[in-house]
Amino acid sequence: MSRKADIENKERQLNQSAMAQLFHAASADSEALLTEYQNSESGFDDARVLAMRQKYGENRLTHQRKVPTIVQFLLAFTDPFTIVLFVLAIISFVSNVLLAPAGQQDPSTVIIILVLIFISGTLRFVQQYRSKKSADSLNEMVKTKIDVMRNGKVTEVPITEIVVGDLVVLSAGDMIPADVRLISVKDLFVSQAPLTGESTPVEKYAATDSNKNDDVLDLSNVAFMGSNVISGSATSLVVNIGDTTMFGAVAQDIAEKPPLTSFDKGINSVSWLLIRLMLVMVPIVFVLNGIHSNDWLNAFLFALSVAVGLTPAMLPTIVTTNLAKGAVMLSKKKVIVKNIDAIQNFGGMDVLCTDKTGTITQDKVVLMHAYDVNGDESDRVLEYGYLNSNFQTGLKNLMDVAIIDYAQEQDKVEQYKEFVKVDEIPFDFTRRRMSVVVKDSQQRILITKGAIEEMLSVCTLVESEGKTVNLTDELRQQILAQVVKYNADGLRVLGLAYKNEPALEDTFSVQDESEMVLLGYLSFLDPPKDSAKTAIASLKQYGVQVKILTGDNDGVTKTVCHEVGLNVDRILLGSDIARMSKEELDKATETVDVFAKLSPTQKVEVVESLRRNKHVVGFMGDGINDAAAIKQADVGISVDTAVDIAKEAAPIILLEKNLMVLKDGVIEGRKTYGNIIKYIKMTLSSNFGNIFSIVIASIFLPFLPMLPIQILVLNLIYDISCTAIPWDNVDVEFLVKPRDWNAKSIKSYMVWLGPTSSIFDITTFIMLFFVLCPLFVGGSYSSINSEQQLLFAAFFHTGWFVESLWTQTLVIHMIRTPKIPFIQSRASLPMFVFTTLGILIGTVLPYTEIGAILKMEPLPAIYYALLVGTILLYIVLVTVVKKLYVKKYKELL
Ligand SMILES: Nc1ncnc2c1ncn2[C@@H]1O[C@H](COP(=O)(O)OP(=O)(O)OP(=O)(O)O)[C@@H](O)[C@H]1O
Numbered sequence: 044m045s046r047k048a049d050i051e052n053k054e055r056q057l058n059q060s061a062m063a064q065l066f067h068a069a070s071a072d073s074e075a076l077l078t079e080y081q082n083s084e085s086g087f088d089d090a091r092v093l094a095m096r097q098k099y100g101e102n103r104l105t106h107q108r109k110v111p112t113i114v115q116f117l118l119a120f121t122d123p124f125t126i127v128l129f130v131l132a133i134i135s136f137v138s139n140v141l142l143a144p145a146g147q148q149d150p151s152t153v154i155i156i157l158v159l160i161f162i163s164g165t166l167r168f169v170q171q172y173r174s175k176k177s178a179d180s181l182n183e184m185v186k187t188k189i190d191v192m193r194n195g196k197v198t199e200v201p202i203t204e205i206v207v208g209d210l211v212v213l214s215a216g217d218m219i220p221a222d223v224r225l226i227s228v229k230d231l232f233v234s235q236a237p238l239t240g241e242s243t244p245v246e247k248y249a250a251t252d253s254n255k256n257d258d259v260l261d262l263s264n265v266a267f268m269g270s271n272v273i274s275g276s277a278t279s280l281v282v283n284i285g286d287t288t289m290f291g292a293v294a295q296d297i298a299e300k301p302p303l304t305s306f307d308k309g310i311n312s313v314s315w316l317l318i319r320l321m322l323v324m325v326p327i328v329f330v331l332n333g334i335h336s337n338d339w340l341n342a343f344l345f346a347l348s349v350a351v352g353l354t355p356a357m358l359p360t361i362v363t364t365n366l367a368k369g370a371v372m373l374s375k376k377k378v379i380v381k382n383i384d385a386i387q388n389f390g391g392m393d394v395l396c397t398d399k400t401g402t403i404t405q406d407k408v409v410l411m412h413a414y415d416v417n418g419d420e421s422d423r424v425l426e427y428g429y430l431n432s433n434f435q436t437g438l439k440n441l442m443d444v445a446i447i448d449y450a451q452e453q454d455k456v457e458q459y460k461e462f463v464k465v466d467e468i469p470f471d472f473t474r475r476r477m478s479v480v481v482k483d484s485q486q487r488i489l490i491t492k493g494a495i496e497e498m499l500s501v502c503t504l505v506e507s508e509g510k511t512v513n514l515t516d517e518l519r520q521q522i523l524a525q526v527v528k529y530n531a532d533g534l535r536v537l538g539l540a541y542k543n544e545p546a547l548e549d550t551f552s553v554q555d556e557s558e559m560v561l562l563g564y565l566s567f568l569d570p571p572k573d574s575a576k577t578a579i580a581s582l583k584q585y586g587v588q589v590k591i592l593t594g595d596n597d598g599v600t601k602t603v604c605h606e607v608g609l610n611v612d613r614i615l616l617g618s619d620i621a622r623m624s625k626e627e628l629d630k631a632t633e634t635v636d637v638f639a640k641l642s643p644t645q646k647v648e649v650v651e652s653l654r655r656n657k658h659v660v661g662f663m664g665d666g667i668n669d670a671a672a673i674k675q676a677d678v679g680i681s682v683d684t685a686v687d688i689a690k691e692a693a694p695i696i697l698l699e700k701n702l703m704v705l706k707d708g709v710i711e712g713r714k715t716y717g718n719i720i721k722y723i724k725m726t727l728s729s730n731f732g733n734i735f736s737i738v739i740a741s742i743f744l745p746f747l748p749m750l751p752i753q754i755l756v757l758n759l760i761y762d763i764s765c766t767a768i769p770w771d772n773v774d775v776e777f778l779v780k781p782r783d784w785n786a787k788s789i790k791s792y793m794v795w796l797g798p799t800s801s802i803f804d805i806t807t808f809i810m811l812f813f814v815l816c817p818l819f820v821g822g823s824y825s826s827i828n829s830e831q832q833l834l835f836a837a838f839f840h841t842g843w844f845v846e847s848l849w850t851q852t853l854v855i856h857m858i859r860t861p862k863i864p865f866i867q868s869r870a871s872l873p874m875f876v877f878t879t880l881g882i883l884i885g886t887v888l889p890y891t892e893i894g895a896i897l898k899m900e901p902l903p904a905i906y907y908a909l910l911v912g913t914i915l916l917y918i919v920l921v922t923v924v925k926k927l928y929v930k931k932y933k934e935l936l
């Protein structure tokens with residue numbers, strides 16, 4: 044059996060035993076299962092956790108594990124540039140060493156080429172390795188955590204630390220951390236989309252399921268890694284972790300290749316443009332040089348080197364380095380970028396949608412009043428509110444925390460009667476309310492709290508001054524008017540209602556929330572952050588418009604949004620959106636800044652509408668109700684404290700939910716983008732120019748315009764200079780506007796600036812061929828003997844090599860800014876050092892031993908007169924072209 048088949052077979056067996064384990068757990072009684080895993084209701088102790096981890100390992104998937112460093116190193120040498128160098132090395136070894144007559148073997152060229160291979164490969168490896176490393180360490184900073192029962196109490200641990208047999212507590216918004224058998228559930232709805240592709244949530248139960256014919260994924264009491272809890276809560280026992288989970292099996296099949304972003308597509312399209320151009324030009328270069336020089340082998344090697352030297356081979360690496368560097372800079376501003384490709388959209392974002400709580404309001408919500416319907420403080424309202432918040436397990440919410448805190452601070456909790464929980468009906472964003480059922484020795488009570496409109500719709504009675512009266516339309520209007528008043532003062536209001544002796548069953552459902560008695564209001568202070576107003580204003584200055592998308596009601600939203608300087612003249616409600624056509628919505632989203640009472644899907648609709656209007660849309664949120672919109676936005680943003688599914692969906696995580704941080708992040712994102720686009724534009728345009736120069740030279744010259752190895756060295760020096768680009772400065776003017784990827788501008792840039800540099804290549808050719816080389820050698824090319832012709836060509840090659848290096852490197856300084864380089868806008872120190880070093884090395888090279896091996900000739904002083912003249916004229920012309928370009932296209936980069 045082949046090794047591969049062997050491994051596959053082992054994997055299958057592994058999966059089969061994992062699957063058998065799931066069927067077994069599903070059909071077993073939960074008590075028996077606990078005993079089997081030597082666990083109890085109080086969970087594992089530390090020793091047991093350690094033992095289980097030693098036995099089954101960490102809860103990680105293999106594909107998330109590291110590729111060995113040595114493999115990464117070797118992979119860095121598998122690019123076209125290196126391969127062509129290898130070909131050259133072999134040819135040179137054969138001709139200079141193997142076939143050379145005894146005593147005349149000269150391995151120096153081979154050695155130089157091997158050094159080049161080593162430098163370029165190592166460079167690529169170091170950059171990729173560092174990028175990956177920083178990306179990984181950033182990801183470590185935003186670990187997904189889960190509640191688990193251990194040592195008799197619920198503790199939160201990173202998902203990777205879950206062990207087989209652990210008792211995991213699940214609630215709405217959680218990612219399911221492993222394949223688990225549900226032990227007890229409460230209205231648990233789970234989305235299994237990542238596994239089954241089916242997006243409608245399925246309900247899961249705790250009862251034994253012994254249907255062995257089912258597909259595992261259909262087991263009703265098993266929940267799988269990769270799926271998430273939409274609503275409800277559960278306790279569950281971990282059966283399989285890591286690779287042995289069903290998700291682990293699927294993840295091995297589908298190699299993780301995220302869809303291409305517009306950025307990737309843009310880069311690809313430009314690279315292809317250049318490659319197509321080369322496919323046409325390079326054969327022409329080959330044939331022309333073959334005919335002229337009659338040395339077809341060298342003509343072929345030359346054409347090959349031109350092709351490879353001009354392929355933007357380092358482009359992916361330099362782009363990645365830029366992004367990784369950007370991600371590290373952003374992390375210093377407390378912005379973690381999980382997926383570095385998101386940076387480019389971040390810089391392009393021009394509309395930021397965000398929820399309200401904790402973003403423009405403070406992170407802490409405070410309970411101000413517990414009023415009865417007449418507006419008097421009521422202990423009973425507080426007590427019922429407390430019971431509801433304290434016993435509910437479905438949602439971790441600031442308002443519940445506020446109620447519990449308040450009751451505790453007032454020392455009320457002691458006085459409350461001894462109630463125990465019977466059941467709960469968890470919160471969801473369409474009902475916008477939640478219930479618990481409690482009982483003492485005498486009675487059972489259903490207590491519900493939620494948005495006032497939703498509460499009124501399930502109440503038929505009102506308790507007022509100890510009496511229960513019918514909820515008339517008049518009363519209803521009065522109550523709503525009361526709430527509007529509270530809202531106008533910036534208070535959030537929840538309605539509270541109860542029902543005595545609800546149905547006699549032990550489990551309750553949404554149907555039981557009917558014919559209730561409205562008891563009063565809980566009002567909360569949720570004031571705007573001090574920084575919100577300035578942050579919104581400065582985001583606006585940087586071209587990012589802020590829009591609020593909240594599920595909360597329009598009353599408070601209006602008050603709060605007004606305070607932070609948003610336009611609240613028109614507020615769009617969820618109910619308005621439901622009535623609108625797509626066109627009407629697209630028109631409205633352009634002008635409206637505040638959207639209230641939105642359902643989770645309506646948040647998505649608003650984001651989609653803005654995207655249809657050609658905005659680059661960011662969405663920031665932290666709730667279950669935000670996850671879908673986060674996914675749909677161009678830039679999904681969440682916070683470290685958000686629910687798992689929001690955190691999973693967002694490529695950008697803020698360590699602090701703060702708009703100021705976000706502004707800093709946006710600027711940093713634009714800087715990164717600026718440096719990337721700068722590199723792309725200058726590399727592509729100078730390559731474009733070079734190919735022209737080479738074709739023209741090939742038409743006229745009786746010898747190769749440059750030796751293959753020289754082209755490759757030139758290219759390497761340029762690439763090394765460019766590695767400093769991620770550390771370059773970006774003009775402040777560039778940062779004030781959102782920057783969106785624009786493939787057209789790259790093409791026009793190429794077409795304008797490429798030929799500009801060709802002009803000076805051609806003048807250099809003419810000067811070298813007709814004036815300088817004849818001067819150095821003592822006659823025109825046609826008049827000298829073949830040995831002198833070789834010298835002539837060597838002078839020519841060296842002269843063009845040095846001129847090319849100077850112009851290519853100077854162009855970095857010329858086009859990094861629309862302003863006058865060195866005077867109005869200066870490159871950063873690393874950029875300056877790298878480019879200067881590049882020029883120095885290249886200029887000195889002809890005078891060294893290595894230069895001799897590269898077949899270069901030391902250039903006489905008079906050459907530098909030509910060089911300086913050319914450079915000065917070049918700078919003048921590029922400045923003029925830049926001005927014209929900016930005039931036509933409004934901006935340079
Ligand atoms: N703990 C709770 N108990 C009862 N009802 C709640 C609770 N939390 C929220 N609600 C109701 O659901 C509505 C929507 O919830 P929430 O305000 O969290 O939505 P959101 O879109 O996340 O808003 P935000 O923009 O403020 O984050 C609230 O206005 C409130 O009426």
Ligand SMILES: [Mg+2]
Binds near residue numbers: 399400665
């Ligand atoms: Mg929210």
